[in-house]
Amino acid sequence: MVGRVVRVALVVDEALSRAALAQGLEDDPRLAVVHRLAGRREALDRVEARTVDVVVVEDALADGTGVEVGLRLQERDHDLAVLLLSGGDASDVVLALRDRAPRPWSHVSRRTCPDPGALARAVVAAADGHAVVGRGDAAPPPGLAGLTPAQGAVLALVAQGLSNRAVARALGLSPRSVENHLAVVYRALGATGPDVSPRVLAALAYRTGRPPRAAG
Structure with missing residues (x-):
């Protein structure tokens, strides 16, 4: 006998991928996809507090980032669980938010979790309050190992497209910090250059696992 049904909002850009993921989730009788949304604006307009248990959101959306969507929705509903879905590794982003978000975030990489059944189990675990973190195979950028946890957390969120003010709010820091x-x-990454901003170079290095010169 099936117990409570976990209500899911799925936020994924590409229509076919969104439909396939929704079908895979709904094959699990414990889950019901109540929203199939194409991006940030739809998610913020249509997902109301207390109407879903888990939001599964793609890390990069055409009109924003999954991190921004998750943070904004959790501001409205502190009981909402967030599962960040990515093509590569976004686990550092989730870990950076672990102490600041009202509920633990989860992350699943499509590279390491291609099975819809595994994704469904991760969603159920997130609804139950467990943090699921599935790492991808991306190598850390050179110089990252020498950063402090706070510096790594800042870089992880900057690489997701957050502004300094949004990073400060997410991590409980001042903008100056x-x-x-x-x-x-x-300095640690050697992210300097006359034609591209250090912020862009550092974000590219983090996301690609290559030094700034190669990333640029």
Whole structure:
């Protein structure tokens, strides 16, 4: 006999991928996909507090980022669980938010969790309050190992497209502290250049696992 049904909002850009993921989730009798949404604007407009248990959101959306969507929705509903879905590794982003979000975030990489059944189990675990973190195979960028946890957390969120102010709010830091951490990160990664901003170079290095020269 099936117990409570976990209500899911699925936020994925591409229509075919969104439909396939929704079908895979609904094959599990414990889950019901109540929203199939194409991006940030739809998610913020249509997902109301207390109407879903878990939001499964793609990390990169055409009109924003999954991190922004998750944070905004959790501001409205502290009981909402967030599962960040990515093509690569976004586990550092989730870990960076672990102490700040009202509920633990989860992350699943499509590279390491291609099975819809495994994704469904991760959603159920997230609804039950467990943090599921599935790492991808991306290598850390050179210089990252020497960063402090706070500096790494700042870089992880900057690489997701958050502004300094949004990073500060997510991590409970002052904007000046974020700026200071980024200055150290830029030096550690060698993210300098006359034509591209250090912020862009550092974000590319983090997301691709390549030094800034190669990433640029």
